[in-house]
Amino acid sequence: MLVIIDVTHWEKDEHNAIFPVGARDKEMIWSPSYASEEIKPHWPHLFKESIARYPDQYWTELVAYIVSKYLGVDVPKVYPAIKHTQEGIVCGSLIEWFYDVNTERHIPAGSYFKKRIPDFDDKTGKEHNFIDMDALIRSFSQYAALSTPRLQWLSDMALFDALIGNTDRHQENWGIIFLPDCTCCLSPLFDNGTSLGHERFTENVRDWDKHRLTDYVMRGKHHLRFKREEPKKRIPHFEFLKILASKNTATKTHIQKKIDNLDFDAMIVEIADLIQIKTKIPFTQARFEWIKKNIELRFELIQQHLRHDND
Ligand SMILES: Nc1ncnc2c1ncn2[C@@H]1O[C@H](COP(=O)(O)OP(=O)(O)OP(=O)(O)O)[C@@H](O)[C@H]1O
Ligand SMILES: [Mg+2]
Known part of the structure; x- marks a missing residue:
């Protein structure tokens, strides 16, 4: 059973904390070295919110990932996630970075x-x-x-x-x-x-x-x-x-x-x-x-x- 990943304390990437590209709010954050079993430790991820008028849109990214697994096509891993902010809890999808930023x-x-x-x-x-x-x-x-x-x-x-x-x-x-x-x-x-x-x-x-x-x-x-x-x-x-x-x-x-x-x-x-x-x-x-x-x-x-x- 999937659990929600809380990324509140994940480190923001020093160069790409707030992402300049695209229609939805997103940020590049790093998993801690002790993250849960499934999460790749000390690896960048994209935390991506839904478009404001479709608050449950973030689930679509995860459903698409599930479809990709069954179809056998290559799609970066996706998890449901939250972060705590001053305005309250924000939901989003957490997407594993698909290349090594240090060498690729x-x-x-x-x-x-x-x-x-x-x-x-x-x-x-x-x-x-x-x-x-x-x-x-x-x-x-x-x-x-x-x-x-x-x-x-x-x-x-x-x-x-x-x-x-x-x-x-x-x-x-x-x-x-x-x-x-x-x-x-x-x-x-x-x-x-x-x-x-x-x-x-x-x-x-x-x-x-x-x-x-x-x-x-x-x-x-x-x-x-x-x-x-x-x-x-x-x-x-x-x-x-x-x-x-x-x-x-x-x-x-x-x-x-x-x-x-x-x-x-x-x-x-x-x-x-x-x-x-x-x-x-x-x-x-x-x-x-x-x-x-x-x-x-x-x-x-x-x-x-x-x-x-x-x-
Ligand atoms: N998993 C990932 N690993 C590495 N880079 C990524 C990953 N996901 C997205 N990116 C980079 O971040 C950019 C923006 O992300 P993405 O395409 O998912 O959002 P978007 O275009 O803003 O989507 P939307 O228009 O739905 O808001 C991509 O064009 C790509 O360069
Ligand atoms: Mg895009």
Whole structure:
């Protein structure tokens, strides 16, 4: 059973105490050397609050992490956390740093997109597109000893984002990690809180039937566009998977294996367990029901789309 981690006394990072990037309040803090069993000792973590209008959003990051474990895709570890402040208790997700800050360096993909594409619009990322992303990753394989298998990483991303309905995998939400041995790898899939219908208030969606939910889910799009010349056409989640699967048999097999190996029921049980955790802003039964309905339908639609990937 997960417990809430109290980070009140964790040390703030001297350079990045308050994080300048993104829409939500967050800080980089260091775990103590005696932290609980699971927590990596003396290691940086990101404490990330919910967006003010969605106070229970921080659970989404944790649910996405649970999904990633069952799917077998690389996502930094997430724990539910609190900190005591003068204004009272603040809830948030605590996310393990995904690289060693002393020996490794993470460069967000946005830096490379800006070099590649003149006048790249980094506010909307409307030129963030699959063709350039693929070319960029290929060039790291060719010239910078990239150790991550390109097609597997791409299909893991497309599958994971389709299953959680992530609309926010923009150019700052993936990147390249440079290692001391002069190789590099692609980052794990971080920043997964803008997903799983977090923006819907549960009282408004409680009565949605399957038809209404399908309509909502089918409108979901990835952040990526297919090509640079079509900045207004974000790729629908399930289309993206279909495109990847139809390009290459090994990719299709990789995706299908992940789907076949997913223990869906055990995953739902682990997500349901979060309801038991007592904290100021709990994971409610209603939030669980909504997320469960979403993932069930998404899983069904993924399977359907893959069966028809040649249509
Ligand atoms: N686990 C992590 N390890 C190392 N760096 C991280 C980690 N999580 C996030 N970062 C860095 O911090 C930046 C901001 O974090 P993140 O993307 O999670 O929040 P955000 O973009 O502000 O999200 P939101 O828009 O939902 O508020 C990322 O772009 C990335 O460079
Ligand atoms: Mg981000």
